[in-house]
Amino acid sequence: MLSYVFIPIIIVLFLVILFSGIFTVRQQKAAILERFGKFKSIKNSGLHLKIPIIDQIAGRINLKVQQLDVLVETKTKDNVFVKLKISVQFQVIRTNIYDAFYKLESPADQITSYVFDVVRAEVPKMILDDVFERKDDIAIAVNRELNESMQDYGYDIIKTLVTDIDPDEQVKHAMNRINSAEREKVAAEYEGEAERIRIVAKARAEAESKRLQGQGIADQRREIARGLEESVDVLNNVGINSQEASALIVVTQHYDTLQAIGEETNSNLILLPNSPQAGSDMLNNMVASFTASNQIGEAMRKKNEEIEQEKKNQDDSRRK
Incomplete structure (x- = not known):
């Protein structure tokens, strides 16, 4: 009777032991497989x-490329x-899985320590502008240091990037x-140059207009x-001498001017003198001036x- 009771229990124990010896790896x-606490195989x-x-399965290790973000605060030059x-970005070297599992307890903490050490050694050598311009140099320095150190622990550093640079808030405002201010200065320079070009162009246009x-x-x-020369020649041909011709032309132009002024209904112009002898007096004055000028020139x-x-x-x- 007891044998019938123990048989199911034995079968269940056998199945549990059997299935405990089967496992899968994703x-x-x-x-990492250990036998009595000693490494056996991977x-x-x-x-x-x-x-x-x-x-016993001592543990499982991730073979994918992993990324660790480290935030470091430091001071520039x-x-x-x-x-x-x-x-x-780092990854376990497939041929060094044993070292990656047994030599290093926490790879993230180890990588963080090296990043802090390198960044706080490189950044204080640079001014703030150089930190932005030479961020690739910082990344290369961190990558080089990590590769040299983490290779011994079975980890390969794939890539190191400086993904963000955040100065103090007051510095960003400054x-x-x-x-x-620099952009306003450049804008003022361009506006001044444009004004100069407009002034030069206007002066050239005015000069061309005057010319x-x-x-x-x-x-x-x-x-x-x-x-006038042709008019004098025509009058000379009909027996009028030059002085008479000049007087006739001056008088004619004088009355033509008066007629043109009279045609303007809203004109406020007054021509003085306005006597019939005005044209003759004007001619006599001109002839006297020319004669005096010729005499002075001859004397000199x-x-x-x-x-x-x-x-x-x-x-x-x-x-002599």
Whole structure:
């Protein structure tokens, strides 16, 4: 009767012991198998057998690429406190799984310590601007130091990145003010240059306008002189001498001007003198002025000739 009671119990114990000797390892994982507390073997992904009670799985290790983010606060050469976020990508070397499991208790803490050490040795050598410009140099220095150290523990450092640089809040405000002032300075320089170009262009346009205006006046006077000359020639051909012709032209132009003024209904211009003798008086005054000017010029020419002759005589006397 008792045998019938123990048989199911024995079967259940047998099945439990049997199934305890079967285990699986997931993809990108490795299991460390120990026998009586001593390392026996490393089992990769798949189905495996072990001796129940005698063999034990000491642990499992991740073979995927892992990332550890380390936030380091340090001071730059120009005494600015800054926080750097260092992202370290690492992986267990498949041929060194034993070292990765038994030599190092906490790889994350070990990597963090090395990152702190390297960053706080490199950043204080740089000013804040250099930290931003040379962040790749910091990442290379951290990667080099970690590779040299973590290889002995069975870990390979895939990549090290400086993913964030965060200066003190007051420093960021000061940098923003500096950048804003610099941009305003550049904008003012461009506005000043644009104003200078506008002034130069306006001055050139005005100069060109004056030149063309002067050229137009010169052309107008040249045509007027040519017309007067032709008018005098026509009057000379009909027996009127030059003085009479000039008087006739002046009088004609005088009355033409009066007629043009009279055609303007809203004109406030008053032409003085406005007597019939005005044209003749104007001509007489002009002729008298030209005559006096010619006399003065002739007298000055004769005086200069006398001075030159006197100097020549003195030079001849010295030579003798």
